[in-house]
Amino acid sequence: MSKVDRRILKSQEAIKKAVIELMLEKEFDHITMQEISDRANVDRKTIYHHYKDKYDLLDKLIGEHLKELWDICYAESDTAKVHLTWFEYFESKYAFFSAMLASKGAPYFRNQFLEFVIKDIRDGWDMIEGKESGLNEEVLVHFFAPAYVGLVEWWFTNGMPYPPRVMEEQVLILLEKNLS
Helix, strand or coil: CCCCCHHHHHHHHHHHHHHHHHHHHCCHHHCCHHHHHHHHCCCHHHHHHHCCCHHHHHHHHHHHHHHHHHHHHHCCCCCHHHHCCHHHHHHHCHHHHHHHHHCCCCHHHHHHHHHHHHHHHHHHCCCHHHHHCCCCHHHHHHHHHHHHHHHHHHHHHCCCCCCHHHHHHHHHHHHHHHHC
8 A cells, every 4th residue: 555645644634624614614605715725725726636626525524534433333453443432533523523513514414424324223223122112114213313413413513511421321322222
């Protein structure tokens, strides 16, 4: 595997940080490439070298975070990342998730996150309790997935009123009572 030039990584990180900061200030559709360039302190050509447009940038940024969440759930190695909960990850990436959820700046992210949670519930829960209670699997999935996304939104918009571990414990109780 070839090593990526540190200057490239530094530019990409500056660009991603700039777009997140701008999204905390205004809606994504109103952000220009020039504003991203100015905030990141890079030339616009540099941005276009890495991304087709701001939508490609947003898509790749979202993809990176969803991949990290997936790795937290399904990683097979015994790394520290495996032991990180989703809410701890959300807290560690506060600026990103706050921009994506709390500001309503990216409904596209909310839809992708919802699909991600749906897949996680389908892959990670047997739903035996719910099925034995006469509930349809699709009804269970489409009830709990939006509820989870809504809970995460609530947590951010209310300034994370409970620590990540408490949130994780509460969610686990709800899910185990209904999906295990």
